[in-house]
Amino acid sequence: MSAQQLFAAHSDGNVSTLALTTAGDTSTLSISSVTPLCETNPATLNLDFSQRILYCLDRGRAVDRQGSLNSFSIDATGKLERIARVSAPISGVAAEFFDIGRTGVRGYVTASYNRSAIGVYRLGENGALTEPLETIFPNITSTGPVTLRQDRSYLHHVILDPTREFILIPDLGGDMIRVFKYDEKNVAPLKELAPLVTNPGTGPRHAVFWKSPESGVLYLFFNGELDQKIYSYRIEYKNGGLSWSQPSAIASISDDLAPTTAPTSEIAITPDGRFVIVSNRDVSFATSAQNRSGPSDTLSVFSIRANGTLSPVQHAPSGGYSPRQFMINKAGDKIAVGHQNNNTVVIWERDIESGKIISEAEGGKLGVATLSGAVVFVQWDE
Template sequence: MGGAQSTDHSGGHRAWIGSFTSGGGRGITTAAVDPATGALTPLTATDVLPDPSYLAHDPRTGVLYAVSEGEPGAVGAFEATADGLRPLGPAVPVGGCGPTHLSLAGDRLLTANYTSGSISSLPLAGDGAPGGPAAVLAHRGSGPDVDRQQGPHAHQVLPDPSGRWVLATDLGTDSVRICAAHPATGSLRVHSETALRAGTGPRHLAFHPGGEVAYVLHELEPQLTVCGWNARSGRLEPLCEVPLASASAPGGVRAYPSAVVASPDGRFAWAAVRGADAIATFTLADGARKPRLTGTVPCGGAWPRDLAVDPSGRRLYAANEHSGDVTWFDVDPVTGEPRRAGSVAVPAATCVVFG
């Protein structure tokens, strides 16, 4: 988020919504964002890339990137125009299966390949188009959950705030790997690995804006692990766990946390919980290392796969996959509580990013 913002022909800002085409989604939907209300208005959609479940926008070039969450997996790049998205060439293989996340790290594009349990690094051309072959780092290990942790399952990969390191959360090995990139080839090597509690399934990580604390959200157990981050040494240290007890699903339905985000001003954090279909709010009034769960609200639909904060920090967006909609919330500036403000139908919605 941040950086220069794209505008559409109506004069507002743009957002892009990913979805599962295999689940009836339209691929990538381009939407206008009303700057006064935060409302999304779909403009165009493209399904040239199958299952673009996660997106990333480069504010430097204006290029939009998307995974193709299939077997084998691939990535696509698009130029945003007044008429929609124009592909920057064909999709590029990532050398792994089931990519669930991608991010930008300098002149490289990174993907986390869930099914194959690996992370990939691809070079970017001058116009932002990704190329190959991908440099692939395979994870090793497993966890105690025989159904979900029979092997590694990389779920997210992103650079740290300093830009020196790459962190990858692995649901299958209950760990976060900290990697360094080769300056010439962009290939990744493991610098250190932080073990988290067995069977919890770390899925998603978000840094506090201060850059010295990271929040790891677990999918197999509803909890948040607070970690100290040292960019000088490339070390991630678990400090404490914060249960999401009040976000447990009713009627014995299992809760599956999906995404965590922090507010740009560093005062709040939020987590989406599938099953419970809720958004949990944490206050950081006691400091970044001491988040306190203050309550939960309904996500506005079913199965919130991802959360996004708009660039202003005043609104929160939930991509509700099973109900097929994106719901937006106004954030209370005092308490951080999200207050539902509207929604728009987007079949099989999985992700929202802003330009």
């Protein structure tokens, strides 16, 4: 018998520790412990595996003035114990931590959605936290074409480039990916550089970098939540910043689905760098032509060509409604999907060679756990 551990944040205020247990050909997913100490609305998790510390960003509620950042220790059974809690900008939905060169300083940057904001932290040792060093409130100068979603700035992700010198934050409301440099000694202040400006109505949500093994050329893939396309931009380092050119865009599901009716949510590259996977809310959205037409939303799988373009491989069930986020394990043979509308975590098996998610009929659904609230983030403990 073997077991793999995961953590799941759900927006009812809880974070669950899950165990995927395998015995022979049988797998089960169960809840081993739950903590309510990430406060009112857990939104995203960041795991420091080597130090056994889990960071949980609490989004807060509409009636709150702020959210919170929480750190937890992880015991041998996966139980979480809170170490520290500090304030965070309200409506935080994404965050990333990173080491700054060889200084021993660790930074942590958050992105808030409804009240567009960036929180900048310097993390202490052993999970210690301090209040934000800086809070930035970006905005836009004109409303985008999707007026209900682009009347102001809406930030939704935080990633670093491969050199770990630049912080990129997709702005769904502003049709851009904002770029920042951080202070190399103290994290803050951030300096904003020229952004990647997308087509109007794109609504960039999440992004990932990929380097072609054949040419060494660097690309940025991101999903347009609003226009439901996957974009591939060629990236170059010039004049102390980043420059871009767009080689391709492809519909996550189909060009026949009208914009904003089947929004994309998560995007990830498989550990072997050969495939891109994107989650779609094509069946759970009320405005979708496919609303409740089936028991599950979907995951789109694409192979990556040497020139950064994408080729469709598979359109597979996610296993539930509104797959807000998913995570591939490091081995690349499993994918954990968190569903916001029916409160489940579903574990699927992947065929690493073909890139396909193995169907339930073929035994690919390894486990399902129903949690106490809407699942917004799943993290493998590795």
